[in-house]
Amino acid sequence: MNKNGLLIVISGPSGVGKGTVIKEVMKDPELNLSYSVSMTTREKREGEQEGVNYYYVSREQFEKTRDEGGLLEWTEFVGNYYGTPLSEIERLRSEGKNALLEIEVEGCRQVKEKVPDALTIFIVPPSLKELENRIRGRRTEAEEIVQQRLAKASKELEMTGQYRYVVCNDDIQLAADIIRVIIRHHMERDF
Numbered sequence: 001m002n003k004n005g006l007l008i009v010i011s012g013p014s015g016v017g018k019g020t021v022i023k024e025v026m027k028d029p030e031l032n033l034s035y036s037v038s039m040t041t042r043e044k045r046e047g048e049q050e051g052v053n054y055y056y057v058s059r060e061q062f063e064k065t066r067d068e069g070g071l072l073e074w075t076e077f078v079g080n081y082y083g084t085p086l087s088e089i090e091r092l093r094s095e096g097k098n099a100l101l102e103i104e105v106e107g108c109r110q111v112k113e114k115v116p117d118a119l120t121i122f123i124v125p126p127s128l129k130e131l132e133n134r135i136r137g138r139r140t141e142a143e144e145i146v147q148q149r150l151a152k153a154s155k156e157l158e159m160t161g162q163y164r165y166v167v168c169n170d171d172i173q174l175a176a177d178i179i180r181v182i183i184r185h186h187m188e189r190d191f
């Protein structure tokens with residue numbers, strides 16, 4: 001499946017700044033990246049757009065797509081479903097793009113089973129305290145959800161061993177530069 005381009009998985013706990021780092025990384029046209037838009041049942045956050053951040057669907061729609069084999073991977077995260085539409089990945093790759101998936105650890109495990117040479121990168125925060133500050137700073141979610149996301153973050157940080165690279169987001173530019181170097185290195189390798 002990996003003939004046309006790389007399949008790149010980027011994970012990291014909620015609030016680590018994955019989105020910001022990924023936006024930076026994607027500014028480099030030479031990396032030929034295309035962002036894989038996931039399907040989710042969670043509510044749209046302010047500023048998010050259908051088809052840009054996610055495809056927002058009902059639980060019934062999600063389950064139907066999943067049961068018909070339409071997802072490369074999927075998970076339930078803090079009460080909502082998230083999944084990568086297979087058609088999305090096939091489309092990107094048929095266009096010769098390097099597909100970039102921003103997904104959590106269980107999804108990464110499933111991707112590795114199907115695409116063993118996927119390039120996997122985990123972004124860590126400088127500390128758990130810093131992560132908590134960032135999640136609270138977002139002020140979009142109820143305390144209960146914040147607590148669930150923090151608990152999930154601690155668990156995810158124990159799973160970094162399944163990733164090929166671990167990058168600390170202490171500084172956005174630096175983290176993005178490191179990830180660009182990793183991707184470029186893999187683009188030049190003959191798989």
Ligand code: 5GP
Nearest residue numbers: 038039074075077082083084102103104107
């Ligand atoms: P958020 O609700 O903050 O947008 O996302 C919550 C978590 O779900 C994040 O860790 C994000 O990386 C992950 N996620 C987003 N899309 C997918 C997906 O398609 N599959 C999986 N497994 N996780 C996803």
